[in-house]
Amino acid sequence: MTDASKPTQRRLEQAILSLLDQRVGRSICPSDAARAVYDGDDEGWRDLMDSARRAAARLAAAGEVEIAQRGHTVDPDDARGPVRIRRPQ
Template sequence: MGVERELERAIEELLAARSGTICPSDAARRVSSDGWRDLMEPARAAARRLVAQGKVEITQRGEVVDPDSARGPIRIRRVR
């Protein structure tokens, strides 16, 4: 399994285990506890792919945002 799919799976598993939101760093840390910082952009990309599939939403300050224009810290949640 490639790192892209591992990150998508980590996002889905973390969201299934929690009732709120997660940070992309949570998924990156799950995939690589030592090299998680290098996985931050790939984790954000994984979240964008899951948005395109209708599985998750990306938020900033609690509001759903366009994943392609979001800059700065984001959170990921299941689609409501």
């Protein structure tokens, strides 16, 4: 799998922020952003999952979001398995 293009990466970042604005006080899954950006009608959004996690990591580094596992903030580089994305608490 290749990395998503820069425009797709930017769209993923925008989707993450937009979804969080719509779900005030709640978290989202990287798959929510991948589904929002994917243009097809099948399971192709799964190909964007790694890119969505990287987009979330960039936003976390900028202080715009936090990456969480089991309710605790984690370093995106150390996170293994399912994560949630939320606004900083």
